[in-house]
Amino acid sequence: NAGVTQTPKFRILKIGQSMTLQCTQDMNHNYMYWYRQDPGMGLKLIYYSVGAGITDKGEVPNGYNVSRSTTEDFPLRLELAAPSQTSVYFCASSYLEDRVSGNTIYFGEGSWLTVV
Amino acid sequence: GESVGLHLPTLSVQEGDNSIINCAYSNSASDYFIWYKQESGKGPQFIIDIRSNMDKRQGQRVTVLLNKTVKHLSLQIAATQPGDSAVYFCAEKTGFQKLVFGTGTRLLVSP
Numbered sequence: 407n408a409g410v411t412q413t414p415k416f417r418i419l420k421i422g423q424s425m426t427l428q429c430t431q432d433m434n435h436n437y438m439y440w441y442r443q444d445p446g447m448g449l450k451l452i453y454y455s456v457g458a459g460i461t462d463k464g465e466v467p468n469g470y471n472v473s474r475s476t477t478e479d480f481p482l483r484l485e486l487a488a489p490s491q492t493s494v495y496f497c498a499s500s501y502l503e504d505r506v507s508g509n510t511i512y513f514g515e516g517s518w519l520t521v522v
Numbered sequence: 523g524e525s526v527g528l529h530l531p532t533l534s535v536q537e538g539d540n541s542i543i544n545c546a547y548s549n550s551a552s553d554y555f556i557w558y559k560q561e562s563g564k565g566p567q568f569i570i571d572i573r574s575n576m577d578k579r580q581g582q583r584v585t586v587l588l589n590k591t592v593k594h595l596s597l598q599i600a601a602t603q604p605g606d607s608a609v610y611f612c613a614e615k616t617g618f619q620k621l622v623f624g625t626g627t628r629l630l631v632s633p
Contacts, residue, residue: 448611448623449566464620496565511621513565
């Protein structure tokens with residue numbers, strides 16, 4: 407049971423490039439989330455998904471896209487990278503959102519993205 | 523919009539001391555609060571949670587206090603150890619809404 411796995415761990419992008427951050431979980435969780443964390447700041451919700459085929463915007467969705475074709479995978483796509491997207495990205499998953507408690511939200515290790 | 527914030531960005535303590543990390547929240551309708559610990563290069567890790575119908579909850583070496591009158595949350599760590607050095611976040615949740623995270627306090631524990 408690996409939990410939540412994110413790849414890549416580190417990436418440097420040039421302005422205007424595109425990339426996909428991969429996230430997979432093996433806990434059969436129906437809820438998955440993408441957060442970004444800027445230096446010295448808390449986590450901001452980018453997108454979330456309540457199940458395969460369903461996604462919704464969080465607080466800061468602009469510049470990102472997601473898809474949820476399977477329960478396990480929730481990739482985050484940056485189409486035209488901008489310096490403002492330099493951040494640490496965390497994927498997370500949980501079982502039932504309406505009963506979610508802190509100890510059932512599992513976070514990945516993070517992906518460090520720099521846009522230059 | 524509603525926000526969660528912290529009073530102290532950095533807290534330095536000596537090993538063995540008790541630590542208190544504070545958090546102010548602005549949404550009086552928030553009914554669930556969580557403290558997370560984030561070590562360098564890692565994702566947030568759950569520490570302890572508390573619901574709004576409680577004012578205190580204890581875990582192993584940690585205690586969370588909730589004061590709804592002044593919308594204040596605190597995390598107390600007893601006998602702080604070097605391994606407790608990390609950034610601590612509070613987060614709040616209102617009903618079925620998503621978690622809102624605070625900015626974090628860095629705890630530095632000196633031997």
